[in-house]
Amino acid sequence: MAWDFSTEPEFQEQLDWMDEFVRTEIEPLDLLWGDWVFHPLDEQRRKVVDPLKVEVRRRGLWACHLGPELGGEGYGQVKLSLMNEILGRSRWAPVVFGCQAPDTGNAEIIAHYGTAEQKARYLQPLLDGEIFSSYSMTEPQGGSDPTRFTTRARRDGEQWVIDGWKFFSSNARTSSFLIVMAVTDPEVSAYQGMSMFLVPTDTEGVEIVRNIGLMHEPLSGDHGMHALVHYDQVRVPAESLLGGEGQAFAIAQTRLGGGRIHHAMRTVGMCRRALDMMCERALSREAHGGLLADKQLVQSYIADSYAQLTQFRLFVMYVAWEIDRYHDYRRVRHDIAAVKILTPQVLHDIVQRSIQVHGALGVSNEMPLGHFWMTVPVMALVDGPTEVHKVTVARQVLKAHQPSPDPWPTEHLPTRITAARERFASFLEDEVADL
Secondary structure (H helix, E strand, O other): OOOOOOOHHHHHHHHHHHHHHHHHHHHHHHHHHHHOOOOOOHHHHHHHHHHHHHHHOOOOOOOOOHHHHOOOOOHHHHHHHHHHHHHHHOOOOHHOOOOOHHHHHHHHHHHOOOOOHHHHHHHHHHHHOOOEEEEOEEEOEEEEOOOOOOOEEEEOOEEEEEEEEEEEEOOOOOEEEEEEEEEEEOOOOOOOEEEEEEOOOOOOOOEEEEOOOOOOOOOOOOOEEEEEEEEEEEEEHHHHHHOOOOHHHHHHHHHHHHHHHHHHHHHHHHHHHHHHHHHHHHHHHEEEEHHHHHOOOHHHHHHHHHHHHHHHHHHHHHHHHHHHOOOOOOOOOOHHHHHHHHHHHHHHHHHHHHHHHHHHHHHHHOOOOOHHHHHHHHHOOOOOOOHHHHHHHHHHHHOOOOOOOOOOOOHOOOOHHHHHHHOHHHHHHHHHHOO
């Protein structure tokens, strides 16, 4: 058997290089252009960002989310998790390393289910980092409940005609194409009657009604990156269908499984940064006659945060290992769901403690903790709400247990004692006789 918590020296060297590279070369971009991560780069920004991408490619660390047969490096989920732990410290880092969401998930499903023509038109530019994409699934009246989805796609000769509304289609405003989930057969279950389509953003009838910002972003200005999209008689050729008709949910599971692990490990990186800031503040701030680091409550914050983060990180790495071992997202679906449940809770707890230790400075816009804090509710909703994942975990755990055939639970001690006496009755009688 193998049970190892170490990283091979060769890949650890890569991680060490990434850590230094992100800290010195990429994190400054967050300070200069934090709101421009998913915008097409103008000539000025390309002069800065493109050389960084070249260096990442030279190290063999570009677009590592796909296997070699799909055009990537084939690192697997364990290595990807270790990488994302570092990339999670910076908003720009995933873009510079060619593994930003939602493009990673979109690239994966095109690689798995796309035709040769679809891969040439959509996948290769994504892998080259030349374009962005959008995953257009959620609807104003239908999020976690697919039976409420109303966007329809009907066949009309050699074309599909898409009609409906999509909500919170992230990065649609700067994307070259959208992956649209639509009902193609309303007479069957939503899980068998929905399909996915590759739709260029400039297709006639694709209307971005407005771009919605996150709750900490102002209504005015140019901040919103999550589009409300109206598909009004959008006509696309038959070959725009991604995978088979009615296969949308099977495709979605491929897309979302690994993505949830990547989100979790980027959250680990964010939490580690918040913990580091908490420790630095505790060691430099004096109050009530001594350093905060000497106060027992602050020590409790630090100890709880360290333990919580270490437990979470190990669990995420274990699930990544499971994915690499079994190559079956369905087999580890409940563990992926459990990771998704824990992600916002761990982030909330550690960031909240760090804010408390920083005091007024912690809630100011002069520290990154406010951005971390606002990420908590996003992590609780992205790739499916926490409540849905709790149901998934509970159902899988319950399947492994059988109900008691008796009126008393199996751990009812009087019942177990009676059964034990019956099992060893002859021995007990002999024992009494000897006495």
